[in-house]
Amino acid sequence: MQEIQDKALGIKNWAAEDRPREKLLLKGKASLTDAELIAILLGTGTASLSALDLAKKVLQTTGNNLDELARLNITDLIKTKGIGEAKAITIVAALELGRRRKELSIIEKPRITSSKDAFHQVSADLMDLPHEEFWIILTNRANRIVKKQQISSGGVAGTVADPKMIFKLAVAELASGLILAHNHPSGNLNASQADIALTKKIKEAGVLLEIQLLDHIIVAGKRYFSFADEGML
Structure with missing residues (x-):
């Protein structure tokens, strides 16, 4: 019975439109929640949690605030059970890319008026x-x-x-x-x-x-x- 429940937790057992990666392909990136995007970064969950459930746990540690999440370092992230060093590094790297992109977008591109x-x-x-x-x-x-x-x-x-x-x-x-x-x-x-x-x-x-x-x-x-x-x- 427990084995059946554990299998049901796996994202692979969900309908295609509910799996984060497939949902992104079918409906586009804007259709995904913050937790679903983080689940794609994590790739896998644990024996008792799907990648999406684990992503939700990570977000809950910062009150579902991405700005607060971006301030966490690897040591902070691995305090969440199920987040190892590799997963923590992936999250930190992704959020750092987002921060750099935000910095660049502030610089206005040249305007052609003549x-x-x-x-x-x-x-x-x-x-x-x-x-x-x-x-x-x-x-x-x-x-x-x-x-x-x-x-x-x-x-x-x-x-x-x-x-x-x-x-x-x-x-x-x-x-x-x-x-x-x-x-x-x-x-x-x-x-x-x-x-x-x-x-x-x-x-x-x-x-x-x-x-x-x-x-x-x-x-x-x-x-x-x-x-x-x-x-x-």
Whole structure:
């Protein structure tokens, strides 16, 4: 009888939607409680407690307050029966990562308000190259930079920018705005027919995905050409 009860305690015997790991896969991380997230960190429970029950015990020692839990050290954590050194280290490491992320999020990312701002973001990457490269800047609704990334690198005469790759990155980052950028090693500031055609194609695709094309910057040494400034968007 006792053996049957012990087996029932195991998370593996629960319905898939009730197991923390499976629940995360099925419903997303936001659906999990604090205890369920800690249970995933713990991995296993004890002979008499499931990982989730053990996680609840850990939380109870701090009044279910994550800030208080983050202040505990390894010695504090192993006072809870069932929490050994390895589990304590895992909890401390996870909470430290959260603290560091919180610190970084305080630093606001640069905001793009003009073609000059966009040029300054890519000029160091493009202005002195002997070959063409294509970059994108992704922004959020506040026009703050979410990500800047090189898309392709080519020869002196040109490079290929794949719209599918551009929008794959933009969608993955949940971007609201997009700025294209590439260089002309020749120093020619004029947009080619290929540049114009690509810009039109990206703008049209962006409308469908609700990702606005904000500008296309052509870098030629210390100078630049802006599609937005020239009314070409």
